[in-house]
Ligand SMILES: Cc1cc2nc3c(=O)[nH]c(=O)nc-3n(C[C@H](O)[C@H](O)[C@H](O)COP(=O)(O)O)c2cc1C
């Protein structure tokens with residue numbers, strides 16, 4: 555049975571959610587699922603804006619057929635070619651052979667890479683600033699290269715002032731009845747998964763996101779229709795404000811995030827003592843994560859959130875504990891900058907984890923590394939409490 559929602563008189567939500575998928579992109583845990591959003595505009599011409607992942611293909615096809623209500627499908631605008639949105643293009647073309655694909659040249663080339671039909675002959679190729687009139691509505695296209703992939707563009711409906719923002723302004727999380735952000739608590743609730751989604755998926759490409767924000771600033775926007783998560787109406791300014799911080803690698807809040815690794819519990823013990831000291835010194839936001847039990851994507855998200863970070867790890871086979879190595883590699887790979895970072899190392903015979911962490915961090919931009927790197931040789935001793943005290947003092 556179709557499961558669609560009316561957004562405006564002539565715009566219908568025809569996407570669907572997946573609550574079975576354990577890992578988005580086969581890497582990010584999504585306990586609350588994910589939605590693949592797709593939209594149908596029913597104007598003099600009918601326009602489909604992006605498609606969905608394979609997993610919800612059948613629901614989407616029923617939705618599309620219902621929303622078309624017997625009309626033919628005239629256009630398919632493809633904003634992004636990643637298969638979570640594009641996997642179903644082949645099926646759409648098979649079922650609606652007259653459809654004209656509206657996309658930029660890079661996208662058309664990618665359609666040919668992913669599919670076997672000739673995309674060129676059925677495409678209307680658009681570039682920055684081009685328009686498409688469909689009757690009452692006129693769309694304009696804004697290129698957004700590297701707001702995830704190089705071919706990404708966003709589409710603006712100049713009539714209803716709706717921005718179809720591709721992966722930008724999306725979030726993890728299935729849609730559970732609500733389609734709009736009207737009733738959500740954006741700052742205390744929605745933003746957390748939106749942050750984890752943004753930082754992990756697009757966080758590396760801050761300058762590209764800033765370029766898109768600059769272009770979007772000249773548009774009057776009543777509604778943002780992203781490819782994942784809720785449609786944004788009431789929190790457009792809040793969301794843009796967060797994106798401006800994330801894209802410029804500016805901490806959102808004051809706070810200390812401590813990520814540690816520990817095999818036998820001694821590094822963990824030192825970290826707990828450090829966290830207590832931070833609290834006693836008045837630090838309000840303190841987050842402590844064990845890199846072996848908290849997925850890296852949550853740690854990356856909080857590294858973007860807070861201004862001070864601590865990494866504590868044992869030495870492991872003359873190297874760095876592997877899960878810590880992965881976390882630091884990910885944080886560096888996501889281009890995080892402008893943070894104060896402290897380290898703490900442990901080792902029973904030749905501790906080197908501190909230097910190894912330092913090496914990774916030294917490749918990150920604009921980092922203030924706290925010079926004092928306390929060394930634990932197996933377990934924390936009385937005489938080392940002073941060193942932790944000093945570390946807490948320099949982090950407070
Ligand atoms: C597989 C393995 C390899 C290790 N390799 C080293 C090493 O190369 N150098 C070192 O000083 N300690 C090494 N250690 C010891 C730990 O780093 C050390 O015992 C540390 O105190 C553990 O801290 P924890 O109590 O937080 O787990 C190794 C431990 C394990 C289990």
Ligand SMILES: [Fe+2]
Nearest residue numbers: 634636702721
């Ligand atoms: Fe994407």
Ligand SMILES: [Fe+2]
Nearest residue numbers: 636638721781
């Ligand atoms: Fe996506």
